[in-house]
Amino acid sequence: MPLHRENLIGSLWMIAAMAGFALEDAAIKAAAQGLPVAQVLVLFGLGGMVVFGLWALWQGDVIFTRDVLSKPMRIRVVFEISGRLFYVLALALTPLSSATAILQATPLVVVLGAALFFGEQVGWRRWSAIFIGLIGVLLILKPTPESFSPLSIFAVLGMLGFAGRDLASRAAPKSLSTTVLGIFGFAAIIAAGALYALWEQRGFVGMSIQQTLMMMAAVGFGVLAYSALMRAMRTGDVASVTPCRYTRLLFGLGLGVVLFGESLDRQTMAGCAIVVASGLFIMWRGKHQQ
Numbered sequence: 001m002p003l004h005r006e007n008l009i010g011s012l013w014m015i016a017a018m019a020g021f022a023l024e025d026a027a028i029k030a031a032a033q034g035l036p037v038a039q040v041l042v043l044f045g046l047g048g049m050v051v052f053g054l055w056a057l058w059q060g061d062v063i064f065t066r067d068v069l070s071k072p073m074r075i076r077v078v079f080e081i082s083g084r085l086f087y088v089l090a091l092a093l094t095p096l097s098s099a100t101a102i103l104q105a106t107p108l109v110v111v112l113g114a115a116l117f118f119g120e121q122v123g124w125r126r127w128s129a130i131f132i133g134l135i136g137v138l139l140i141l142k143p144t145p146e147s148f149s150p151l152s153i154f155a156v157l158g159m160l161g162f163a164g165r166d167l168a169s170r171a172a173p174k175s176l177s178t179t180v181l182g183i184f185g186f187a188a189i190i191a192a193g194a195l196y197a198l199w200e201q202r203g204f205v206g207m208s209i210q211q212t213l214m215m216m217a218a219v220g221f222g223v224l225a226y227s228a229l230m231r232a233m234r235t236g237d238v239a240s241v242t243p244c245r246y247t248r249l250l251f252g253l254g255l256g257v258v259l260f261g262e263s264l265d266r267q268t269m270a271g272c273a274i275v276v277a278s279g280l281f282i283m284w285r286g287k288h289q290q
Contacts, residue, residue, distance in 0.1 A: 010235035013228050014244035020225025022251035025091055025100065026259055027218035031211050032092035039204045040215070041088055041193030047219030048186035056179035063180055067173035073184070076168035080188035083161025085196055090155035095262045100252025101140045101272050102155040107245070107279045108133040109163035117167065129278045136274030139267050178230055246276045 032040045056063055067073070090099040108130050114120040141152050169181065197204075207215070232241050249272060256262040 006235055007241065010232050010241040011244045013232035013235060014241050015247050017225045017228035017232055018245060018248035019251050020221045020228060022100065022248055022255055024218050024221040024225060025096060025252060026255045027214045027221060028088060029091040029096050029260070031214040031218065032088065034211055035207065036197070036200060036202045036204060037088055037092050038193045038197035038200055038202070040092075041084065041196065042190050042204075043193075043215050044088075044218055044222070045084075045186045045189030045191075045193060047215070048222055049183055049190065051219065051223045052179050052182035052186060056177070056183060059177070059179060061177045061179050063183060065175065067175050068180070068184065070173055072168050072171035072173070073176070076165055076172060077184065077188045077191075079161050079164030079168055080185050081161075081192040081195070083158050083165055084189045085158075085192040086154045086161060087158030088192075090151070090158055093151045094149065094155060095256055096260055097253045097256030097262045097264060098140060098152060098268065099155040099158075100249060100256070101268065101275070102137060102152070103159050103162070103252075104246060104249050104272070104275045104279065105133060105137045106159050106163050106166070108275070108282065109160060110166050111282055113163060113167045114170075118170070126282050129281045133275050133278030133282075136271040136278065139271030139274065142267060182226065243280055246279065249276060 028040060028044065053063070087099065087103070090102075111120075111126065112130055137156070141156070142149075165185075172181065232244075235241070253264060253272070257264065
């Protein structure tokens with residue numbers, strides 16, 4: 001198959017993955033409006049772990065090995081717990097559009113972390129792009145006494161957790177398959193829910209049919225999105241496919257406006273544009289090696 005055709009197919013898979021993740025976020029937000037956050041985390045983690053566990057058994061993957069307890073995996077679990085906990089809190093307590101927008105800064109932080117912890121070479125142009133991208137995040141946060149919402153910090157902490165998880169995944173043993181990483185990733189979500197339940201001290205409640213459907217949709221969209229993401233990263237050139245990750249912002253903003261009646265101001269839109277432009281520039285410079 002010609003490379004340009006593979007790039008097109010890979011890009012379509014990436015767009016499908018980002019749409020799935022945005023729908024997962026919307027379903028979680030809808031469920032969290034009437035359920036304890038801890039309950040949402042535990043149920044979401046259980047559902048995803050069961051699906052990936054069955055997937056691993058079907059593929060014949062070995063789930064429990066010594067590499068599961070390696071240092072990078074232990075660090076990955078910590079970041080997975082913090083990232084999922086704070087991001088779900090952001091989805092529950094802040095607009096979907098703003099939480100999704102802040103999440104788009106994850107690639108910027110990953111590049112920053114790769115330079116600091118893995119010694120990757122980052123030229124002055126990409127350092128400048130990282131700095132400008134973080135200014136875009138500040139525009140989204142609106143750090144002024146009149147407009148700043150302290151709850152937005154949850155989205156920032158969630159984004160930092162996901163960035164740390166991605167960096168730890170890079171250092172994880174190559175012997176661990178995608179399904180095994182998925183199993184322990186969702187197990188970490190259960191742990192996040194259990195820890196938050198101890199702090200929240202709010203009992204789990206019975207679910208309505210609508211809430212049950214929302215949780216099932218969250219798990220279903222999450223698994224499908226994860227599968228599409230894996231297909232995308234294995235089809236075509238990574239540098240051509242990866243920029244399509246930013247379509248998640250469009251899906252998130254659209255769902256926030258249509259499903260939850262959110263509104264977008266010019267400052268938020270400007271911040272989104274700066275974050276996306278900075279990320280795309282960093283990817284382009286990375287492809288051309290500064």
